[in-house]
Amino acid sequence: MDMTLILDFKCSGGLELLCNSVKIHNVSIDPENGVGKFIMKDLLSWVRSNLIKERPEMFMKGDTVRPGVLVLVNDCDWELSGQLDTTLEEKDVVVFISTLHGG
Amino acid sequence: MEEAAPKPKRAVSSLCCLCNNRKAALKRPKTLQQICRECFYEVFEEEIHQVIVKNQLFRPGERIAVGASGGKDSTVLAYVLSELNQRHNYGLDLFLLSVDEGITGYRDDSLETVKRNEIQYGLPLQIVSYKDLYGWTMDEIVKMIGLKNNCTFCGVFRRQALDRGAALLKVDKLATGHNADDMAETVLLNILRGDIARLSRCTAIITGEDGPIPRCKPFKYTYEKEIVMYAYFKKLDYFSTECIYSPNAYRGFAREFIKDLERIRPRAILDIIKSGEDFRISTSTKMPEQGTCERCGYISSQKWCKACVLLEGLNRGLPKLGIGRSRGLDSEGKRETIGSNNVHTRSIESKQCGSLDF
Numbered sequence: 001m002d003m004t005l006i007l008d009f010k011c012s013g014g015l016e017l018l019c020n021s022v023k024i025h026n027v028s029i030d031p032e033n034g035v036g037k038f039i040m041k042d043l044l045s046w047v048r049s050n051l052i053k054e055r056p057e058m059f060m061k062g063d064t065v066r067p068g069v070l071v072l073v074n075d076c077d078w079e080l081s082g083q084l085d086t087t088l089e090e091k092d093v094v095v096f097i098s099t100l101h102g103g
Numbered sequence: 104m105e106e107a108a109p110k111p112k113r114a115v116s117s118l119c120c121l122c123n124n125r126k127a128a129l130k131r132p133k134t135l136q137q138i139c140r141e142c143f144y145e146v147f148e149e150e151i152h153q154v155i156v157k158n159q160l161f162r163p164g165e166r167i168a169v170g171a172s173g174g175k176d177s178t179v180l181a182y183v184l185s186e187l188n189q190r191h192n193y194g195l196d197l198f199l200l201s202v203d204e205g206i207t208g209y210r211d212d213s214l215e216t217v218k219r220n221e222i223q224y225g226l227p228l229q230i231v232s233y234k235d236l237y238g239w240t241m242d243e244i245v246k247m248i249g250l251k252n253n254c255t256f257c258g259v260f261r262r263q264a265l266d267r268g269a270a271l272l273k274v275d276k277l278a279t280g281h282n283a284d285d286m287a288e289t290v291l292l293n294i295l296r297g298d299i300a301r302l303s304r305c306t307a308i309i310t311g312e313d314g315p316i317p318r319c320k321p322f323k324y325t326y327e328k329e330i331v332m333y334a335y336f337k338k339l340d341y342f343s344t345e346c347i348y349s350p351n352a353y354r355g356f357a358r359e360f361i362k363d364l365e366r367i368r369p370r371a372i373l374d375i376i377k378s379g380e381d382f383r384i385s386t387s388t389k390m391p392e393q394g395t396c397e398r399c400g401y402i403s404s405q406k407w408c409k410a411c412v413l414l415e416g417l418n419r420g421l422p423k424l425g426i427g428r429s430r431g432l433d434s435e436g437k438r439e440t441i442g443s444n445n446v447h448t449r450s451i452e453s454k455q456c457g458s459l460d461f
Contacts, residue, residue, distance in 0.1 A: 012343065013175070014343045014344055014345060017344070017345075066362075067359070067362035067363050067365065067366045068327075068359075068362040070328060070331055070332065070335075072335070076126070076128050076129070077128060077129035079129070080117060080127055080128075080129070080137055095335075097335060099284075099327045099330075099331045100358070100362075
């Protein structure tokens with residue numbers, strides 16, 4: 001049972017409002033499919049069912065984030081690391097920033 | 104794909120395509136280039152500088168107010184303008200100008216952010232409030248009229264409030280944080296509403312040159328994604344919460360559509376702006392004539408300006424006054440509003456957050 005993945009998950013730009021206004025989440029996840037690698041796609045569905053408390057449509061659209069939500073993995077734009085296919089490792093920091101609030 | 108090494112290979116190791124030296128940190132929507140943080144700061148700031156120079160947005164010695172809501176766009180604008188002003192010796196006196204709509208739990212919090220920005224960037228701050236200017240806070244207005252049309256009141260009042268605040272500061276111009284995504288969204292909305300008068304002027308980088316205080320949009324070509332990335336990497340202090348009063352659903356759909364397009368083809372945003380710029384309005388289309396409000400002297404194409412009509416409604420207990428949508432342009436749209444003023448009003452709606460108007 002040492003497959004548990006510990007990640008930091010931060011949301012800002014208004015997304016924290018969907019998770020009880022908590023901005024920083026230190027989460028440990030047990031990948032469901034055992035030995036397989038854990039990718040962003042898995043994280044998103046985990047976040048959706050475990051962290052988002054209201055209005056999931058503000059965060060997700062289809063099986064990915066809603067357009068206008070920026071994602072960074074270890075402070076790097078996920079568009080450079082394969083988006084949904086980005087592999088996550090222990091102690092990675094994943095940041096979600098909504099661009100849809102405020103001006 | 105299985106990798107032999109214990110650590111799976113990640114694409115993040117790619118190098119910045121500008122300096123070929125540091126690790127890329129983001130993909131630019133405008134050019135699809137992969138660039139590092141340092142090069143990003145450089146191109147981001149330099150492009151805005153070029154827009155300012157090419158369009159002659161400012162003249163040396165001018166006093167400029169930055170419309171500051173505490174949100175991401177205006178916070179980044181205030182920061183970048185003060186940087187560029189020093190770096191390129193624009194010779195500008197910069198100020199922060201904020202509007203307090205009187206929305207508890209929203210604007211009071213965001214104004215705290217602006218007050219911190221005042222100290223962080225060393226820019227004097229002026230706050231003008233709806234309560235002082237109009238005798239009503241948005242909280243009081245919503246209590247009276249409910250959650251329908253409240254964005255109309257807020258949008259109309261904000262436009263005038265910014266002008267009045269700018270007059271108090273004696274500035275020559277007001278710079279706002281409207282970004283490329285906002286511009287594309289507004290072009291689309293004006294098409295969807297058939298609002299030809301607005302369509303023809305909404306892409307102008309400087310507006311209101313004939314009015315009391317011209318306004319300019321240094322971020323006209325700057326993608327929202329880059330503004331947010333810039334604020335994030337630079338750890339700028341901004342406030343991001345939705346306005347607590349009902350959002351404008353129509354604008355929301357237009358925004359979502361733009362964002363969907365951007366995901367498939369990021370250039371779409373610049374192309375929509377280009378389409379807006381290149382529209383030619385046929386000379387047979389009647390445009391409203393601009394005059395001044397008989398009551399308060401503010402610019403208006405009608406006898407009374409929209410703010411005075413709305414205020415009259417509030418003060419007489421007839422909040423629907425001036426809310427009906429009718430445009431003087433097409434005959435079928437002509438509809439008399441309550442009262443003897445026969446004021447033809449045009450719907451003015453603001454961005455969901457309520458802080459933008461065009």
